[in-house]
Amino acid sequence: MTATITSLTGMRFAKGHGTGNDFVLIADPGGMRELASEQIAALCDRRRGIGGDGLIRAVRSRNIADGTAILEENPAAEWFMDYYNADGSLSEMCGNGVRVFVHFLVTQGLVALEAGEKLAIGTRGGIKYVARLGEGYQVDMGPWGFIFPEESGQGSDSLVEASGLEVARPALSITLGNPHTVVALADLAELATVNLTLTPVVTPLPLHGTNVEFAVPAEPLVKDDVGHISMRVHERGVGETLSCGTGACAAAAATRFWAGSGTPDLWAVALPGGVLGVRFQPGPDGREHVHLSGPAVMVAEGVLA
Numbered sequence: 001m002t003a004t005i006t007s008l009t010g011m012r013f014a015k016g017h018g019t020g021n022d023f024v025l026i027a028d029p030g031g032m033r034e035l036a037s038e039q040i041a042a043l044c045d046r047r048r049g050i051g052g053d054g055l056i057r058a059v060r061s062r063n064i065a066d067g068t069a070i071l072e073e074n075p076a077a078e079w080f081m082d083y084y085n086a087d088g089s090l091s092e093m094c095g096n097g098v099r100v101f102v103h104f105l106v107t108q109g110l111v112a113l114e115a116g117e118k119l120a121i122g123t124r125g126g127i128k129y130v131a132r133l134g135e136g137y138q139v140d141m142g143p144w145g146f147i148f149p150e151e152s153g154q155g156s157d158s159l160v161e162a163s164g165l166e167v168a169r170p171a172l173s174i175t176l177g178n179p180h181t182v183v184a185l186a187d188l189a190e191l192a193t194v195n196l197t198l199t200p201v202v203t204p205l206p207l208h209g210t211n212v213e214f215a216v217p218a219e220p221l222v223k224d225d226v227g228h229i230s231m232r233v234h235e236r237g238v239g240e241t242l243s244c245g246t247g248a249c250a251a252a253a254a255t256r257f258w259a260g261s262g263t264p265d266l267w268a269v270a271l272p273g274g275v276l277g278v279r280f281q282p283g284p285d286g287r288e289h290v291h292l293s294g295p296a297v298m299v300a301e302g303v304l305a
């Protein structure tokens, strides 16, 4: 381990993943263990650290700076998901991460959650409601929106250049609390040619950068009332990952928008790491909410040497 994590000797950690999107998890109920971005990057290093696409710190909402606002909105949102990308940068939200986060709280005995029950979780992207569902979890991600609302009516609002694609492609930028830019590709052969070891260039780039999804609508798009998409993702602050929950929601929202009326509410999004479910349904606030479902797996627990 590098010098930056020797300062964390004795700290307990866990490792978990959702469809191959993996995270280092730390329980810090009292909010005593704020990590520097160099320490987070060192912990997420796959050769010299534990390895992960991101790091999640579990803190009681009352012990974080903006905790009062969260608890005023919903006093039941006792836990806050403090999420960081592998390079140590902050993100507002992580769809796979919030399922793994709740599974971590449950397996650590920090919360009790029976099948069918839901838990309110504070995030930088607002309060999310996570329900335990069979083998996995379903998350009410709240409403999605366009990042460039004025331009989005044209069907695209930006251009994406990526290694392996000869010309820049039109794309649509969508927020799920965190930013996404979705590009539609023709088929799986084209999806395989995109080289995501290089960061795609997005113009105009959303203010805080963006995650980029390359999505292929299935042929036919709808089978048994379910829309089908395959996708790969380049995550802000990470690189290519095996899966991205908020990215799957953004890809489904963009594809549904492009396909127009008559498309289903339920979508299956196939990623290199597995399949995620995305459902669009009216929320308690009368707006259309996106629900993400998928597995959450704990793989290890340990103590930093």
Ligand SMILES: N[C@@H](CCC[C@H](N)C(=O)O)C(=O)O
Residues within 6 Å of the ligand: 021, 054, 085, 090, 091, 092, 093, 094, 095, 096, 097, 178, 179, 211, 235, 236, 237, 238, 241, 243, 244, 245, 246, 247
């Ligand atoms: N993999 C996550 C998204 C993680 C954050 C992202 N890299 C960002 O910077 O916004 C997911 O499952 O949603």
